[in-house]
Amino acid sequence: MNKQWILSKFPVGEIKEGDLVLHDSEIPKLIDGQILIKNIYLSLDPANRGWMSGQKSYVDAMQLGDVMRGGTISIVEDTKSEKFEKGDIVNAMGGWQEYCVSDGKGIRKIPLNTGFKLDSFMSILGMTGMTAYFGLLDITKPKAGETLVVSAAAGAVGSIVCQIGKIKGCRVIGIAGSQDKCDWLVNDLGIDGSINYKTENLREKLKELCPSGVDIYFENVGGKNTEIILSRMNVNSRISLCGLISGYNSETIVPGPAWGNLLVKRINLRGFIVFDYIKRYMEAFQDLSTWMRDGKIKYKNHIIPGIENAENALKKLFNGENFGKLIIEVSKDPTL
Amino acid sequence: MNKQWILSKFPVGEIKEGDLVLHDSEIPKLIDGQILIKNIYLSLDPANRGWMSGQKSYVDAMQLGDVMRGGTISIVEDTKSEKFEKGDIVNAMGGWQEYCVSDGKGIRKIPLNTGFKLDSFMSILGMTGMTAYFGLLDITKPKAGETLVVSAAAGAVGSIVCQIGKIKGCRVIGIAGSQDKCDWLVNDLGIDGSINYKTENLREKLKELCPSGVDIYFENVGGKNTEIILSRMNVNSRISLCGLISGYNSETIVPGPAWGNLLVKRINLRGFIVFDYIKRYMEAFQDLSTWMRDGKIKYKNHIIPGIENAENALKKLFNGENFGKLIIEVSKDPTL
16 A cells, blocks of 8 residues: 555645645556656655645646655666666655656666765755755856855755855855754854844844855745845845745735845846756766765755655745755665 | 036935925136036936935935936037047036036047937937847847847837847837837837737736747836736746836835746846946947948937926926937037
8 A cells, every 4th residue: 555645725825734635545556667666755845835836837737636746765666667677766756655656757766886875865966956056056156255145044955055155165144043053054064154034133144244245145035034135235246046935835925025126236136946957967966976075065854754744844844943954754765 | 607406305205396406506617637518418317316315326326415417418618638629529427407517537429420310329329228238138138039028118228129129030019108109119110019008908918919928028117017027927038127117206115026936937137237338338339320320220319408397307207208218408409
């Protein structure tokens, strides 16, 4: 039997009980060309909320009755495809379930002899790392000596952006929502300063920590803090627009900041979606894995066991309760 | 004697009587290195409102008691500078006054034997044309076959943007605020369609006129229409942020559109200020003057005689009463 989370209502505002329903189903028999994968790790990401909205965006909308969509690291349990062998470890959109039958499309094998732990392929060496890498380097082209401000800086993507910024010689200031996270950013990741937006005056602290203004803003959050950050940005500064988590649970469209600062400061703002960089993942993988081996970059995964906990875990993302990349351990990691 | 408009209060909201005061002063005697210029044409631009705000932006803030700042075409009446001769026609920041004494800094001579009328150097061959040229071509890099939407399309900058868009092979849709303007855009300038945002349903008309979505949006206006335009934009589309006239008279900061569309559509938005392109003006001048000679581009100036009318004329910009580039004829054009 296969435990699955089914999208049964499009959530309005925060995800409520009954929007997703846990359900047991039988695993269908494989036909030629198919594989059966068993999910090991399931990625929980802010973008998941958008996929549940019933609206097409950069991916097709989910339909009611679908298994909740999600990225996984999985192991091939059975195969009727020539492309996969039993025991292959793969990256897949295996969904919120224990098992998934697939025709193999979009499934990539993970190399096993790299010396990196398997869960790192779900964070720093996976989509999360790619998002940070291309979102910072390709979109904003940071130069040594520039000041980079990152929101949700202790989050999965933000914490990697911060460290890549340091590697590139930037002054890096991170914004986060707890003292623990702020301390970790400065003491463990070695960034130049952090701001607890819940307890500190963001405007004053930005002035203090960014005496030469802000050259690059990496946006994960949106909401009222963005306006304040815009007011500290420099002429010809850049914004990488990666996420807007503060608004994802909103029942109405939240207006954005006024565009006046974008105009008079000639700001270049670009939205991006990591999937657009799929052909360049190797480039990021090589740099990120080298930095990992050299001890220049760290990652933190927040792993919660049990597929049955996925719904409650996802909610943590929106109130900031997670600390590091949020992952569900669906089944025991066979490489440990 | 020299009639001058003096900034005597920083306007709050709309410009009111008494914010600017007309005043007679004596013309000071020249000292070595100075020139006396007599203003012929005075440029009225949306940006003037920002200069009066008392806030530094991309230029220093004006102080109370200053002569109102403005770009002019002027003639050298007297000179104690080796760089200028009596009778030279120049481009200057001559201000809202009849005469101006200057050390010559930032003043450029206008070539007289080009065959172009002098007032064209205040619009299509001046700052207005440069703004349209670089704001469209450098910021958005239009490709043939793309759909370009322009707000304030019948305005000084907008009407040139529309025509450059056509020259580059775009499908061009202009948004304007009267039927006269809309008709002129289509019938005289030859763009593909126009929308009267005051009487038509912008959302519906955009859908009808931009069946393949919007690839480029040239923003002169801001306000609630922008959100609607964003909803019709394509993946990897671009926004050139040139102006936000709808908010310039606002007493409070008007929020902008939500950033969600910028993100999921990977929109590249860039603010710009024409002064940043000063070293490349020749490039624009050559193209624009060639297009003028070849009859590919037209301009429309709205010329109001009399420096005493400058304040009332400026107000026309904000309620859309002008039709074409708004210019005060301060003194008789000696080349006519």
